[in-house]
Amino acid sequence: MNRLLIGAAVGALLLPASTVLAQEHACLDESCTVMSLFQDVPAVEGATGYQGIDAPKYGTWGFDTAGMDTSVSPGDSFMRYANGAALDRLVIPSDRTSYGSFALLRELSDNRLKVMIESLAARTDLVAGSDEQKIADAYRSYMDTDRIEQLDAQPLQPYLAAIRAADTHDKLAAYMGGTNGRIGASIFGTGITTDQKAPDRYVVSTGQAGIGLPNRDYYLSPLYADKKEKYQVYVARMLEMIGWENPVETAAAIVAMETRIAEAHWTPIENRNRDRTYNEYTIQRLVDEAPGFDWVGYYTAAQLGDVPRIIVRQDTAMPKIAAIYAETPVATLQAWEAFHSVDEAAPRLSRRFSDAQWEFRSRDLSGQPEQRTRDKRGISFAEGALGEAVGRQYVADYFPAESKAKMDELVANLRLALAARIETYEWMSAETKAAAQDKLAKFTVKIGYPDKWRDYSALEIRADDLFGNGERAGLFQWNYQLNRLNQSVDKTEWGMTPQTVNAYYNSTNNEIVFPAAILQPPFFDPDADPAVNYGGIGGVIGHEIGHGFDDQGSKSDGNGVLRSWWTTEDRANFEALTARLGAQYDQFEPLPGYKVQGGLTMGENIGDAAGTAVGLEAYHLSLAGAEAPVIDGFTGDQRFFLGWAQVWQSKSRDDALKQQVATDSHSPAEFRVIGPLRNIDAWYDAFDVQPGTAYYLAPADRVRIW
Structure with missing residues (x-):
């Protein structure tokens, strides 16, 4: 299946490079899951994570005071002040690369899905063709290890034969186009997304691809030289396992080709620029400007041969990558395609393949000591194939209606708070303020679950065909996009x-x-102190609203159209503020020699700044003029900031952190906590943070964005 490296054009709570979303989405967490320590489930050596299916509780009013380390000054490390004792007892499970509140809630969700899916798989009365039958059979197929071992590499053989038959550059280009929704890869990635300049229609988008490591830095930076060496060994191992000739020499040629492609790739920071990544092309223009690759054959095989326009994301990279393709011997390109095919198929093949892939992709790249158990992977497979069908049952079992009602109130207060703040900005003209208010008023809010569920009736799932189930699910999704x-x-x-x-x-x-x-603790608890909820889910709401006004989201108007709605002077003022914020994050260093990239994480950092500043003001609005109560000696503002810190309670393995700073648009958790707070005056007042502490900023150096 093609991997379109288009990145997120706006912002989210956390999102990894490996997560595939539409280009206009941006999510909250780098794993598109979240991390924290549940008070009632202390992590211990050898723990395998959260085991329950009930939502956790934090303390008596929504915050775990027993998890604090008050021996640490808030200005020296607010993460440790708020979470130090909890972090000390937190042990990353051996099948994880990081752990904390997001991961624990993901485990809660997984545990609920496990109960649901395994109960379906145990039944014999499911209606053929129903969503329940398909969910059960998807899981059964993954757990049928006897059949999987018996088949070994057999399911992949037709693909390897087809790759060998594609014995010219043009045939291989067409083969790559045909891998959309199927096993295989392409040096270019193609998908179907909403048109950013005409958001009422869909458009084909094409961009750079062709590499097997997380991004270009893994090929070009000495910081990741050891990972590149291990990758070449892995490529040779997989080629040998499928019987490809001269695996060691061929692996070296593949990695050399990918290194050249990586040199042509845009940097992660360049890929964030929505003005640069929207380039209207036709197929003929690509033929003319990026020769050496059979674009007509590629798009025809992808069933896109008659599209009138294509959005090319990295326009200057396309000719370079096409030239590399033309200069590379066909035998190397065939081996490249064979390797990426088996690399992608490995989780659905016999254990020797799935273990080899895990050992490199998870252990060597991210530092994960132990593979997730088969049943956990089976649940993930069923969920991946039939996500909304699984979600429909999840909502019926676990989402109370009152949560949605209380979220509506929180969102309303956040919007009121931001609307009031916009009017106070001295750096913004009345004209731009009016446009910003129009955009804020036009925000749509979706909470809980969709009003219309995905129809899976056309998807065939069989209990005895894991490999085929994956192929059919991929084609189902690709055909959905095409239609x-x-x-x-x-x-x-x-x-x-x-x-x-x-x-x-x-x-x-x-x-x-x-x-x-x-919408569960530590983010949201209907029974918690409001200050903690505003610091948790209120900060999340403000974060997502803030993405509409971050350095890239602010390039679209209230109707979702990519256009400038700013005056030239106001935009310059805004960019000066964001540059100052980026410079602050450039100084953060989670590991020696591995610094946060302020330009890469800019959108998420602005989202965090908005989430905390607007969330705090919304909390004040919710008090309706009354004074916030003091609880356990903590003022309302203190509880708000502690609530924000609690949601980022987490630890990561070193290799995972190294990968995050190179590839991820989200800063590490420690800096999600302190980065925005050190720019808020009220945080200094709440905890009496004084000059001389590690994260103190003089008032003139504090950056106030939204």
Whole structure:
């Protein structure tokens, strides 16, 4: 299946490079899940994570005071002050690369899905063709290890034969086009997304691809030289396992080709620029400007040969990558395609393949010591194939109606707070303020689950065909995308399932979306102190609203159209503020030599700044003039900031952190906590933070954005 490296054009709570969303989505968490320590489930050495299916509770009023380390000054490390004792007892499970509140809620969601899916798989009375039958059979097929081992690499053989038969550059280009929705890869990635300049229609988007490591830095930076060496060994191992000739020499040629492609790739920071990544092309223009690759054959095989226009994301990279393709011997390109095919198929092949892939992709790249158990992977497979069908049952079992009602109230107060703040900005003209208010008023809010569920009736799932189930699910999704091309954009669709622990902003719909699974402690607890809820889910709401006004989201108007609605002077003032914020994050260093990239994480950092500043003001509005009570000695403002810190309670393995700073648009958790707070005057007042502490900023150096 092609991997379109288009990135997120707006912002989210957390999102990894490996997560595939529409280009206009941006989510809250780098794993599109979330991390924290549940008070009633202390992590211990050898723990395998959260085991329950009931939502956790934090303390008596929504915050775990026993998890604090008050020996640490808030200005030296607010993460440790708020979470130090909890972090000390938190042990990353051996099948995880990070752990904390997001991951624990993801496990809660997984545990609920496990109960649901395993109960379906145990039944014999399911109606043929029903969603329940398909969910059960998807899981059964993954757990049928006897048949999987018996088949070994047999399911992949037709693909390897087809790759060998594609013995010219043009035949291989067509083969790559045909891998959309199927096993295989392409040096270019193609998908169907909402048109950012005409958000009522869909458009084909094509961009750079062709590499097997997380991004270009893994090929070009000495910081990741050891990962590149291990990758070449892995490529040779997989080629040998499928019987490809000269695996060691061929692996070296593949990695050399990918290194050249990586040199042509745009940087992660360049890929964020929505003005640069919207380039209108036709197929003929690509033929003329990026020769050496059979574009006509590629798009025809992808069933896109007659599209009138294509959005090319990295326009200057396309000719370079096409030239590399033309200069590379056919034998190397065939081996490249064979390797990426087996690499993608490995989780659905016998254990020797799935273990080899895990050992490199998870252990060597991210530092994960142990593979997830087979049943956990089976649940993920069933969910991946039938996400909304699984989500429909999840909502019925676990999402109370009152949560949605209370979220509506929180969102309303956040919007009121931002509307009031906009009018106070001295750096913004009345004209731009009016446009910003118009955009804020037009925000759509989605909470919990979609009003219209996905129809899976055309998807065939068989209990005895794991490999085929994956192929049919991929083709089902690709055909779904193809069928949308000549239709109006369906604004009722969701980019995440209800059981996903995350949230996102979609710029082309100008909407903020909060799946059911994130509306639980520590983010949201209907019984918690309001200050903690405003610091938790209020900060998340403000974060997603903030993405509509971050350095990239602010390039679209209230109707979702990519256009400038700023005066030239106001935009310059805004960019000066964002540059100052980026410089602050450039100084953060989670590991020696591995610094946060302020330019890469800019959108998420602005989202965090908005989430905390607007969330605090919304909390004040909710008091309706009354004075906030003091609880356990903590003022309302203190509880708000502690609530924000609690949702980012997490630890990561070193290799995972190294990958995050190179590839992820989200800063590490420690800096999600302190980065925005050190720019808020009220935080200094709440905790008496004085000059001389590690994160103190003089008032003149504090950046106030939204």
